[in-house]
Amino acid sequence: MMDTKTVLLCGVGGQGTILAADVLAHAALEASLDVKVSEIHGMAQRGGSVTTVVRFGSNVRSMVCDQGGADIVVSFETTEALRNLPYLKEGGTLVVNDETIKSLPVLIGKAQNPPHAREDLLNLNALLVPAANIAYEVGNSKTSNVVLLGALSALLDFPEDAWEQTLVARVPEKTIEANLRALSAGRAFVKEREA
Numbered sequence: 001m002m003d004t005k006t007v008l009l010c011g012v013g014g015q016g017t018i019l020a021a022d023v024l025a026h027a028a029l030e031a032s033l034d035v036k037v038s039e040i041h042g043m044a045q046r047g048g049s050v051t052t053v054v055r056f057g058s059n060v061r062s063m064v065c066d067q068g069g070a071d072i073v074v075s076f077e078t079t080e081a082l083r084n085l086p087y088l089k090e091g092g093t094l095v096v097n098d099e100t101i102k103s104l105p106v107l108i109g110k111a112q113n114p115p116h117a118r119e120d121l122l123n124l125n126a127l128l129v130p131a132a133n134i135a136y137e138v139g140n141s142k143t144s145n146v147v148l149l150g151a152l153s154a155l156l157d158f159p160e161d162a163w164e165q166t167l168v169a170r171v172p173e174k175t176i177e178a179n180l181r182a183l184s185a186g187r188a189f190v191k192e193r194e195a
Contacts, residue, residue: 004057005063007152010084011076013048014110014144020074021052023149023166028056030162036063049080074152075102076145078117081126093125095151097144127151127190134185140175143182150186154194160187 007024011017021037028035033056053065067086072093075081081096088094100113114120121128129151131144138147146167153163163183171179 004055004060005156006053006055006070007072007074008051008053008065008070008084008087009074009076010049010051010080011145012080013050013096015050017050017052017076019170020076020145020149020152021054023146024054024152024169024172025056026166027153027158027162030166032038032122034060035058038063038065047051049083056182070184072152072155074148076131076148078121079113081121082114082117085124093155093156094121094124095148096121096126096128097131097148098128099132099144127193129186129189131186133181134189138178138181138185140182143175143178146171146179146180146187147181147189149189150183151190152182152186153158154187154190165167 003011009017009021021039025035025037035054035056038053053063055063064085068089070087070089070092072095072195073081073084073088075084077095078100079099081094098118100117129148131147132141135143136146164180167179167183168176
């Protein structure tokens with residue numbers, strides 16, 4: 001029996017957070033686990049916050065993630081990582097896309113991004129993933145979300161083929177190869193850091 005694991009994915013609308021959560025949930029199903037998913041879209045279409053909780057294990061009773069309840073937080077942006085930090089449990093893992101997006105209030109001068117977000121995250125032992133650079137290197141700059149999914153896959157004990165089969169079934173056919181390269185590159189990034 002596997003204890004329930006909770007992964008919180010967060011970002012802003014348009015970053016592919018929901019697709020990544022969908023692939024995670026279905027990869028867990030492919031691994032014969034019970035899965036529950038909860039999504040909060042906010043103003044996703046306009047670059048607002050998007051948060052998805054995916055819980056999986058032998059017998060998942062709830063989709064809720066209280067503060068301090070996430071084993072892993074995967075953030076698609078540095079400010080969202082800091083905003084969702086209270087949900088990470090003590091000793092949990094923080095995986096963050098090494099990118100900061102300026103929200104509309106920041107762009108028009110009504111707010112500021114946290115001034116030292118990257119440094120603060122490094123001090124918290126976050127795994128900063130240069131997802132945009134990796135996606136570009138493997139041939140499709142739009143696959144940053146799948147690079148982060150690949151990084152996550154290196155931290156979870158699901159068979160690689162569960163990730164790959166799920167990804168193939170969930171992305172447009174013309175993007176399959178690029179997405180598979182992004183998944184592999186994200187996984188390799190974490191494995192190289194662990195070596």
